[in-house]
Amino acid sequence: DGGITQSPKYLFRKEGQNVTLSCEQNLNHDAMYWYRQDPGQGLRLIYYSQIVNDFQKGDIAEGYSVSREKKESFPLTVTSAQKNPTAFYLCASSPGPGEPQHFGDGTRLSIL
Amino acid sequence: AQSVTQLDSQVPVFEEAPVELRCNYSSSVSVYLFWYVQYPNQGLQLLLKYLSGSTLVESINGFEAEFNKSQTSFHLRKPSVHISDTAEYFCAVTSGGYNKLIFGAGTRLAVHP
Numbered sequence: 001d002g003g004i005t006q007s008p009k010y011l012f013r014k015e016g017q018n019v020t021l022s023c024e025q026n027l028n029h030d031a032m033y034w035y036r037q038d039p040g041q042g043l044r045l046i047y048y049s050q051i052v053n054d055f056q057k058g059d060i061a062e063g064y065s066v067s068r069e070k071k072e073s074f075p076l077t078v079t080s081a082q083k084n085p086t087a088f089y090l091c092a093s094s095p096g097p098g099e100p101q102h103f104g105d106g107t108r109l110s111i112l
Numbered sequence: 113a114q115s116v117t118q119l120d121s122q123v124p125v126f127e128e129a130p131v132e133l134r135c136n137y138s139s140s141v142s143v144y145l146f147w148y149v150q151y152p153n154q155g156l157q158l159l160l161k162y163l164s165g166s167t168l169v170e171s172i173n174g175f176e177a178e179f180n181k182s183q184t185s186f187h188l189r190k191p192s193v194h195i196s197d198t199a200e201y202f203c204a205v206t207s208g209g210y211n212k213l214i215f216g217a218g219t220r221l222a223v224h225p
Contacts (some may be wrong), residue, residue, distance in 0.1 A: 004155075010170075040121065040203060042215040043156075049174075058212075090155055098163055100145055101213060103155035 002027045006091050008106035012112050013078065021076045021107045023091035030096060032074035036060060037088040046089075048073055074110060078109065079109075086110050114139045116205050118216035126224050127195055133188040133219045135177075135203030145186040146204045146213070147177055156202060162186065198223045 004025045013019045025032065031050050034041040045058030049068040063082025068074055074093075078085045088108050092101040128213040137143065144163050148156040152169040167179040177188045186203060203216040 006155075040217060042116075042217040043213075044215075045212065048212065094155075100146055100158045100161055103148075103157070105155045106153070109152070 001017070004091055004093055004102055004104035006089075008107060009105070011107055011109045013058055013109060014112050016080045018077055018079050019025070019109070021078070021089055021091075021109070023060050023074045023076065023104060025074075025091075025093045025102075027072070027093055027095070027102060029093035031094045032068070033091065033092040033094070034064070034066065034076045035059075035090045037090060041089065046076065057083070065101060106107060114143070114205055114207060114214045116203050116214050116216035118201075118203055118219050120223065121217065122220045124222045124224060125193055128192050130191050131178075131189065131193050131197075131221065133201050133203075135186045135188065135216060137184050137186065137205045137214075139184075139205060139207060141207045143205050143207055145177075145179060147175070147186070147188050148202045148204060150200045150202065150218075152199075157199070159188075166209075186199065190194050193221070193223045195223050195225060197221060 007022045033048040034046040037043050044060050045067040046064050049055035065077045090106045091104045096103045115138045117136045125131045146161045147159040149159045150156050162169050162179045170176045175190045189217045200218045200220050202218050204213045206213050
């Protein structure tokens with residue numbers, strides 16, 4: 001079945017550590033997105049990519065980095081510069097303009 | 113800039129009662145509108161979408177939403193809810209391009225027996 005796979009489901013970060021969240025899709029979608037979800041705030045866009053080797057900052061990109069070396073993969077790195085990383089992170093993909101986004105099941109990141 | 117307001121953060125309702133979850137948006141251009149549902153510790157699932165055409169859109173599980181351009185609203189309704197409808201519901205808007213979605217803060221629907 002086609003879909004989006006996020007791993008791991010739960011992740012713990014130590015102070016000063018960078019961690020990478022994986023997102024893989026087999027839907028052959030061009031566009032991919034990373035969102036952060038905090039209680040009562042809905043989803044906020046971190047980064048998005050419309051095509052391989054290209055990506056743009058979203059509304060809350062500070063302290064995060066991404067890469068898009070393959071169409072299927074869009075990993076997100078939470079760097080030590082992100083001072084409040086505890087949240088639920090969601091990856092999504094879309095085939096193109098005007099089409100709905102498809103979401104993975106998320107990664108919950110916590111601080112040790 | 114676009115924005116989405118979901119007027120109720122929580123909506124408690126009894127099973128088999130009707131429900132309406134309200135969503136208003138602001139945008140100076142034509143929009144596409146979506147409702148997503150999220151169950152605990154899961155991602156978002158598309159419930160229904162308005163892209164163009166008929167202003168009343170329906171989902172396969174009995175929800176419907178009506179696009180009202182003059183009131184800039186896209187309220188979600190269901191005539192009779194089930195316990196299994198308990199979840200968080202998000203309204204979202206985009207003006208197209210590569211689909212940069214703007215989400216509302218969400219409405220938590222709690223269906224009680």
